[in-house]
Amino acid sequence: xxxxxxxxxxxxxxxxxxxxxxxxxxxxxxxxxxxxxxxxxxxxxxxxxxxxxxxxxxxxxxxxxxxxxxxxxxxxxxxxxxxxxxxxxxxxxxxxxxxxxxxxxxxxxxxxxxxxxxxxxxxxxxxxxxxxxxxxxxxxxx
Numbered sequence: 001x002x003x004x005x006x007x008x009x010x011x012x013x014x015x016x017x018x019x020x021x022x023x024x025x026x027x028x029x030x031x032x033x034x035x036x037x038x039x040x041x042x043x044x045x046x047x048x049x050x051x052x053x054x055x056x057x058x059x060x061x062x063x064x065x066x067x068x069x070x071x072x073x074x075x076x077x078x079x080x081x082x083x084x085x086x087x088x089x090x091x092x093x094x095x096x097x098x099x100x101x102x103x104x105x106x107x108x109x110x111x112x113x114x115x116x117x118x119x120x121x122x123x124x125x126x127x128x129x130x131x132x133x134x135x136x137x138x139x140x141x142x
Contacts, residue, residue, distance in 0.1 A: 012038050037062050 007024045008017050009031035018027050041047050041058055050058065 011035055034059070034063070 004019050004021060005024050005027060006017055006019050007027040008015055009028060010016075011031050011034050016031075018031070020027055037059055038055070041050065041055060041062065047055075
């Protein structure tokens, strides 16, 4: 377990020491995010009229809104990944079936080539026999 980092940050013009297991850079990024949100609130139409308590509540609401939107985006991305994973599995099954079909067709092709070669051999034998028969027939008729 990493030691806790004590990091001084400025939030809303006040210095705070934040302690956490995260890096100092991360803690500074969190403080910067909060400061940016505070600046957004102060720059809004009624921002200058908000007291500290109301500003804190609105800040918490804005951060919670960002959190829920990010969480929803993450859920959407995870659903998309799940759908893509299912599609990949489906395509892998299709590829497997196609490979089986290819193997079967290659086997049938080899068998047909073998049969054609045998047929060719038989045809050559028949032709040789026919040539012999014709030659014998010609000799007898002379």
